[in-house]
Amino acid sequence: MAAVLGPLQLRLTAPDYEVTLERGMLVVRLQPSKLLETVRLLKSEFHFDLFLDVTAIDWLPKAPRFEVVYHFYSTSHFVRVRLKTPVTEADPTVDSLVSLYGSAGFMERECHDMYGIGFRGNPDLRPILLYEGFVGHPLRKDYDKLAEQPLVPYRK
């Protein structure tokens, strides 16, 4: 496991990166501007070839409000790495990973649905779990759990 994480830690140095080992997983904190080049490095040099997951955390009322969280897995080293990048409420946008991974398409659509994170470069951010015309982003902390937006009117 340490075979790949050691060299990776040497490459991701301060001040651009904050690297920690949390509960057995390497966690890399970075600014959104560094995201695409870092993922490209992870994929090409460290064989993190499986893009597992992207989601966001809403830290309301803290600022910056959102943290976008990525998980990658290497099918040759059998190890996972987590990337975390903060984005603000005013500009909740990060670069899309569709140029690197096919799986980014659907997962970014879901994250856009749920948190309103914009993925620069993803050509298809249509709703996937929600429907056309849905207003708001339900997993944001200020979205009321009981809010209803029926697509078809209720029967009287």
Next chain:
Amino acid sequence: MTTPDMDTKLPEFTLPNPVRPAFDTTGHDDHVIVNIGPSHPATHGTVQIIAELDGERVVRTDVHCGYLHRGFEKECESHTWHNLIPYVDRLNYVSALINDFAYCEAVETLAELQITPRCRHLRTLLSEYSRIVDHLTCVAAGLMELGAMTAFLYIVMVRDYMYEHIADLTGARVTYTYGRIGGLARDLPDGWIAKLEVILDKYEMFIGRVHGLMDRNRIFIDRMRDVGAISTAEAVSYGYTGVILRSTGVPRDLRRDTPYLAYADLDFEVPVGIKGDNYDRYFIRMREMDESVHMIRQLIDTLPEGPINVDDHRFTFPEKPLVYTEIESLINHFKLVMDGPQVPAGDAYAAHESPNGELGFYIVSTGGGIPAKVHVRAPSFVHMGGVHKMLDGYQLADLVPTFGSINMIGGECDR
């Protein structure tokens, strides 16, 4: 008897389209666009596929899921860690136990709990038992859709023995709520293991008949071989894990690669395919069930004695007789129910090899009894992102077996 009033009109409103298709014009005059689903008898799961057809050939597809979205992750943010266990059952409702155990492991990772050896063994055994049930369901449905009714009935009969048997342990046939943070709901009832061995013998007899009926059946091979094929490179790029990735020929299995529970102590093979097509996915599921039986038999032989729950009153419930007889246990029980177990602040990701692939739980706690976030890395959802790679270019009729072999489960896909 009243006659219908012909002047009565239905209330007028136009039904809005919940999806915006990726394409609404064809690339060629002879092509047509058809809409399949979201409620279609030949696709198990509520999924909508908008397909451009050239005669019988599928040119391109636009896949929409989300019709079973019920706000699982939002709901999780207002219930205690314990109260979520019935919800996670309903993600992949065909193998609910694996969801239970993966979720519990995520919370245990965050709380730094070490489960007991007996609990670890039982969770492994029940995970493999669930995997058999899940694969049986998928294979049975896939065969039935191709007209193999006898094989279907053999398999669902065995599956029902298993459902009833798991109900003896958990009290429910499908959604078990059997996992607990730091342990399990209850220990095995008397005679459960003996009955398990009888059922595994029955399984072997009937699955042998299914092999005899299907494996070298000309009709079956013609429908399945070289249909819905995907390459390893495409599968990895689209985030495929589990059976679909293994069908392309790479032995990637979390039980082998990053051993969790008791898998490091077990002897088992990771079957792989050669072409990444529907036939390979059928055969891998059949072989994996045999491996699961092999694992269960090893686990029966080595099942350790001892407690099933961690001795940590911050997380596990006290024995019921104590709750009724002493005040400390009563308060303990009350606090665990009303406030929930106090999970330290932080985040954790736990992944299990579910029958469909990597099932991951990413949980965030800000300290306290209620999660700040529970995110599910659902294999079915990720698989939907690349399903067009397996549908485009084949016949419209191939869509049914291909979709069946992907085993999309709406509960976990749409959450």
